[in-house]
Amino acid sequence: MTAAAGRSAPVRDDRQREDGGPRRRRWRPSQLEIVGMVAVVLVVGRSWVQEQVAYPAVEAGATVFVAIVTQATPFLVLGVLLSAAITAFVPPGFWIRALPSRPALAVPVAGAAGCMLPGCECASVPVAGSLMSRGVAPAAALAFLLSAPAINPIVVISTVVAFPGQPQMALARFVASLATAVAMGWLWLRLGRGEWLRIPDRSHLHGATPWHTFRLTAAHDFLHAGGFLVIGALAAAVMNVAMPTSWMQALADHPVLSVLGLALLAVVLSICSEADAFVAASFTSFSLTARLAFLVVGPMVDLKLFSMQAGLFGRAFATRFAPTTFAVAVGVSCLVGWWLLS
Amino acid sequence: MTKEIQGVVLTVLGIVVLRLAVGTAYLNYVKESLRPWLLVSGAVLVVLGVLTFVDVVLRRSVPDEEPESDDGHGHGHRGPRVAWLIFLPVVAVFVVAPPALGAFSAARSPAVPSLLNTSLPDLPAGDPVTLYLSDYVQRAVWDKGTTLTGRTVELTGFVLPQPGGGWQLARMQITCCAADAFASKVQPVGLPAADADLPANQWVTIRGRWVPGGSDGPGDEIPLVQVESLQRVEQPENPYD
Numbered sequence: 001m002t003a004a005a006g007r008s009a010p011v012r013d014d015r016q017r018e019d020g021g022p023r024r025r026r027w028r029p030s031q032l033e034i035v036g037m038v039a040v041v042l043v044v045g046r047s048w049v050q051e052q053v054a055y056p057a058v059e060a061g062a063t064v065f066v067a068i069v070t071q072a073t074p075f076l077v078l079g080v081l082l083s084a085a086i087t088a089f090v091p092p093g094f095w096i097r098a099l100p101s102r103p104a105l106a107v108p109v110a111g112a113a114g115c116m117l118p119g120c121e122c123a124s125v126p127v128a129g130s131l132m133s134r135g136v137a138p139a140a141a142l143a144f145l146l147s148a149p150a151i152n153p154i155v156v157i158s159t160v161v162a163f164p165g166q167p168q169m170a171l172a173r174f175v176a177s178l179a180t181a182v183a184m185g186w187l188w189l190r191l192g193r194g195e196w197l198r199i200p201d202r203s204h205l206h207g208a209t210p211w212h213t214f215r216l217t218a219a220h221d222f223l224h225a226g227g228f229l230v231i232g233a234l235a236a237a238v239m240n241v242a243m244p245t246s247w248m249q250a251l252a253d254h255p256v257l258s259v260l261g262l263a264l265l266a267v268v269l270s271i272c273s274e275a276d277a278f279v280a281a282s283f284t285s286f287s288l289t290a291r292l293a294f295l296v297v298g299p300m301v302d303l304k305l306f307s308m309q310a311g312l313f314g315r316a317f318a319t320r321f322a323p324t325t326f327a328v329a330v331g332v333s334c335l336v337g338w339w340l341l342s
Numbered sequence: 343m344t345k346e347i348q349g350v351v352l353t354v355l356g357i358v359v360l361r362l363a364v365g366t367a368y369l370n371y372v373k374e375s376l377r378p379w380l381l382v383s384g385a386v387l388v389v390l391g392v393l394t395f396v397d398v399v400l401r402r403s404v405p406d407e408e409p410e411s412d413d414g415h416g417h418g419h420r421g422p423r424v425a426w427l428i429f430l431p432v433v434a435v436f437v438v439a440p441p442a443l444g445a446f447s448a449a450r451s452p453a454v455p456s457l458l459n460t461s462l463p464d465l466p467a468g469d470p471v472t473l474y475l476s477d478y479v480q481r482a483v484w485d486k487g488t489t490l491t492g493r494t495v496e497l498t499g500f501v502l503p504q505p506g507g508g509w510q511l512a513r514m515q516i517t518c519c520a521a522d523a524f525a526s527k528v529q530p531v532g533l534p535a536a537d538a539d540l541p542a543n544q545w546v547t548i549r550g551r552w553v554p555g556g557s558d559g560p561g562d563e564i565p566l567v568q569v570e571s572l573q574r575v576e577q578p579e580n581p582y583d
Contacts, residue, residue: 032346035429042437049437060447062440067371067520069431073359074379077386162517219390220422223348226355227424230431240521245450271522278517279524311424 057241065237068270068304072122072229079123080221083130087202088214095136103137107185110140111178114147121149121273121299122229125308126221129200138197143185146325149273149299150177159295162277168340169288173277176296176336180329187324198314228311232304236270239303243268252285262290263330266298273299289337296333301326343425349395351428356387358435367435369580370442372519442581443523445502445542448512451525462489470494470549475513476526476583482552482565490552497528497567498547498578501540508533509540510564511548515583526583529556530569537572547573 029037042049053059099106117124128145132138149155151174159170205220207213251261262283271279276298280291301322310318343351362368363380372380434440462485465471473481473495481489499513502525511530514523530548540546550567 030346031344032350035347035350042433046437050439053438056444056446059438059440060443062434062438063371063443064521066431066434066440070359070362070368070371070380071376071519071521073355073387074376074383077383081386215390215393219348219352219394222387222390223343223351223425223428224422227422227427230427231424234430236521241446241450245452248452269521271518276522279522311422 061237061241064240065233068233068236069230072233072304073226076122076126076222076225076229079126080218080225082117082123083126083221084214084218086127086130086134087205087217088210090134092134095131095134099136099140103139103189104186106137106140107143107189108182110136111143111147111181111185114144114149114178114181115151115153117148117152121302121305122225122308124148125305125312126225129221129312130202130217132199133202138199139185139188139192142188142321143181145181146184146300147178147181150174150181150296155273155277155299159277162281166288169292172292172336172340173295175340176292176329176332177299179336180296180300180325180332183328183332184321184325187328188321196314196316196320198317200312224311225308228308229304232270232302232307235303235307236268239268248283249285252283255287258286258290259293259330259334262286262294263297263326263333266294267302267326269298270302270304271298287337288341289334292337292341293330293333297326297329300329343423345394345398348425349391349393349398351425352387352391352394354391354432355428356384356389356391358432359384359387362435366579367439369582370440370520373516374580376518442577443514443520444500445512447523448500448502448514448525448527451514451523464489465493465495470496472496472498474526474583475499475511475528476515478528478552478567479526479565482528482556483563487552487554487565494549494551494570495567496547496549498545498575499526499528500577501542501544501546502527503539503542508538511546511567513583514581520582523582527564529564529566530572531566532569533572534569540574545575545577547575549573 053062099109114124117127124145127148128141131141131144156170156174159173160167163169202217205213205216207216248261248265251257262280266276269279276295280294283291283294306318306322309321313321359380362371363377363384368377368380462481465473471493475497478490478495478497481487497511499511502510502512504510509530511528512525514520514525516523530550531553532550537546548567548569549571550569553566553568556564556566
């Protein structure tokens, strides 16, 4: 923070010279100066701020908040570097040649291609965005968006490890997640309307060279997705410390409510898809089908994802897409659970 | 958000991530295995941020007051407004520096973690043998204490005061980050009077033996440990199991 404060001085001089100093009567601080001043105030008043937040619930919430952001940052960086590479280095026509031209066929192909992106949901949002702006049919990009965080090798392996002696759990998760992703892609083809979806526009990010474009896109995508990640992490942290825990036990015994309860919990907790299998395994009082619903819903719909999707594709899209995905994911989980887990 | 601030946000967040990963502070939030990725992604962010700043300096000669044309993202060519929020985790780490999860979260967590290892091998040789609290709980609950019988164990955790007086020994376990944490809890019995009431979140190491009993009921079993000696200790470098 002090680095930011120290930098503000030379830039300010520069500004004033450009603006022709004397012309300006009143001094208006630049954004950089405001940030610098806030930083100085926070550094000086650090112990005072610490006293103000010294409540166990606030501290636990802050820990969960920092933990989600810290955990997500490497994956988000991976995602924006990939999406920037797609924008800068992959020729525009590539995806049109690589995917079947009929969208109805491109959806399952893109869904299955999700198993090639090792990472969690934070990485797949920017990648799906740049696929769309590169001319991939939105329905196919959406199938990829939903399937990638749930069916990639890292997630499958962690699910196998979390449920020792029950490999059918990993299989059920793979099948149910892929089926939900493809079903959502097809649903979008039939019912989706273009005006709901705002395809990210990257035309203003064209640099002088491909490397420059790469860098501009990566920085822009990180700032954008990162801001929405912060909103989601805040919401998840508040829920983490505010939700009454006794609710969960009451739900566990009811066959229908237990499925809905764990599916909703997945939305609220916003756990990374590489970790959620271990959490699901700890819900020993819930049925395997309920835990499957937790694992299928979590990587597709949760508070931080909703926030990131609303930011990238528009609120009109997210408010329609997320609840539908939730319903389809719960339905498919019940079917697959009945088929593979009973 | 001006280009300069975009550079500052990226750089400062990169510094935060590096700062957490260079020391041991990151262990309060995430697993040890994430460290190399934190170092790499922190460095990438710093490079991106510094280069964004360099862009600004190099383009000083060109008038940079572009018209603020909004593309419907809530931002024009100057960068997304929502990115201001990235300062929040920066402030949280540098100013608040939230501690590892403790008694507050342990009290809210269900009692028994799942059985992650189906086979529980015999305890390693040694007397006393140092065990993770979660390992002790699994052996006591799922194995009915078979592998613990007749052995002296050493358990480290923090004090979780109970509503009716007294306290339990607790430790949080994480699989990825603190958002997925759950607690292991053990009830010490035979505590010396001086240690019957300790402040919440005081870390202690208990040397003792497994004894049968403890509150039972599915999913709510807290195993016992007969205390032979108790030592107050500092919080371990890695506060989680």
